[in-house]
Amino acid sequence: MGISRRCTHISSLLTIPPTSHPTQPPKASTGPGPNKQQPPNGMALVCISVTLNSPPDCGKICNTELQCNLVSDDYTLHGPIFIQEPSHVMFPLDSEEKKVKLTCEVKGNPKPHIRWKLNGTDVDIGMDFRYSVVEGSLLINNPNKTQDAGMYQCIATNSFGTIVSREAKLQFAYLENFKPRTRSTVSVRQGQGMVLLCGPPAHSG
Template identity: 55%
Template sequence: MQSPVFSKQPGSIVYPLDAVEKNREVMFSCEAQGKPPTLYRWKLNGTVISVKSGGSHYSLSGGNLRISHLNKDHDAGTYQCLASNSFGTIVSREASLTFAYLENFKTHRRNSVSVREGQGVVLLCGPPPHSGDLMFSWIFNEYPSFVKQDHRRFVSQETGNLYIAKVESSDVGNYTCVVTNTVTKTRVQGPPTPLVLRSDGVMGEYEPKIEVQFPELVHGAKGSTMKLECFALGNPVPSISWRRVDSAPFARKVDTRKVSGVLEIPYFQQEDAATYECVAENSRGLNTVKGKLSFYAPPHLIEKPEDIQKSIDDSLVWECKATGKPKPSYRWMKNGENLESTEERVQVANGALSISRLTLADVGMYQCVAGNKHGEVYSNAELRVIAVAPDFGLNQLRSQTLVKEGGDVLIECKPRMSPWGVISWRKTAEPLRESNR
């Protein structure tokens, strides 16, 4: 006999809608060990899914959930697997289903952009409706002539816009934004934007004007690669440099030789959290922009509850602790539902669950859930509460006790039993009653 324990849990899925398929379908994995055999249910956004056999939109294969004829309006959301047997129910971690797509640009023409030679310019991309990460590039005049990025030209991977710090006569021509969805691998091109030179003279020198800047606060996940963009227009072409405001040196993992318009920090850690400053400078002056990189980490359990067996009327204390930033909060579940007891004997505080005066109704599967805004982690434990008939096996009465006549004697009676029962005494065959003697 075994309570349910997950051996496979679902993972999040990003489905590329541009895939050419007659029957679009996905499958979420779920498998649990248990005796009696485990039964499965699934929830979408907290509501149990109705799974019917044969040709249904939802179907089960073991514990796995297959979703056929996908519809992004109805099927996108958060899924959870519930595994049950006679010992109780456990719920899996959350797994999301999202859809990646990239629509076409609207095909209307774009107006030409007219600038003086020596002036800076920004050409807007304006990507079409999409879901999923995008990658941007620009074609100059005709494919396959792409704009090469250097100290004078920059393509933002945040906005898709093309920035030319100082326009030269060789820059005149048509510019076309190319957008690639990194999930669906599809690519679309925008309408060309003509860049022309004005005939009323050349732009004089001017100090840097930072057009690409990172937010004042950027949240970085533990272990991720952080990229901060910074680029300025100016004449002469500004140089871009970076520094930490706390004057600490950059970690070795930051390749300062590559740093120009993008500061890249791989494998982001707590010590990389700081305020960073981008400095754009030329002979006419300098300009700066600052932003803070903050560190976050999803919860990680460091102390988990263990399966336990208790007697009726005993007390239970389960500890649950997790690391994470921000500091995780805790909730407890019983048999797949949030534990919201109105009884004083059931208390949850700082992750610990305590239950006093246990009853058979407390039996079941419990889960501690530690979460912050970056995720949740689950830990399972089974509580068994047993009733025990009176048993003197561990504390038998002594067969003979020697006492002094007129003295006092204490004969202990300590049977093992659950719940605690009524104890009575007999002398030979006669019941004993309390007296004042």
């Protein structure tokens, strides 16, 4: 009677908390490479591949391959956190750049959604082509002191919560020309002093 020969292959995927990460991942043994899989958020993957061989003349009794994929903080689920909040900006109207940037940098997982408020009202990016949000920061093209001056706030939201930045004031620096007008005649006696008033033109900054 012939001897029945059978080789069994078992693959297993284990998950361990991020706090259980080893300092260095163990090296895989010789043989086919382990099955690589994308780690889920907040977890580390341990991929184990085991081949059981029976009877003994089929080969090695047990061949185990172990790979531990370490997971960085980017995979940890958490609410939004400010890396950099917006600061006050003084923008000169005669600037050649014609662009204002209010910086806001946020991290979070899932990636937070960023929106901005001006004087407590949402900035509608879709309705005004001058506004755009680039990597969280607010860009204002061709800024106008009548429409754009005020207090700005950055709001970041994901499924874990919402955070609101400190207020950042956007001011415009300008100096208008003197108003052209004729002054009235002032008569004085010889040797007497006099005062000619001169008020500054409208300005800011």
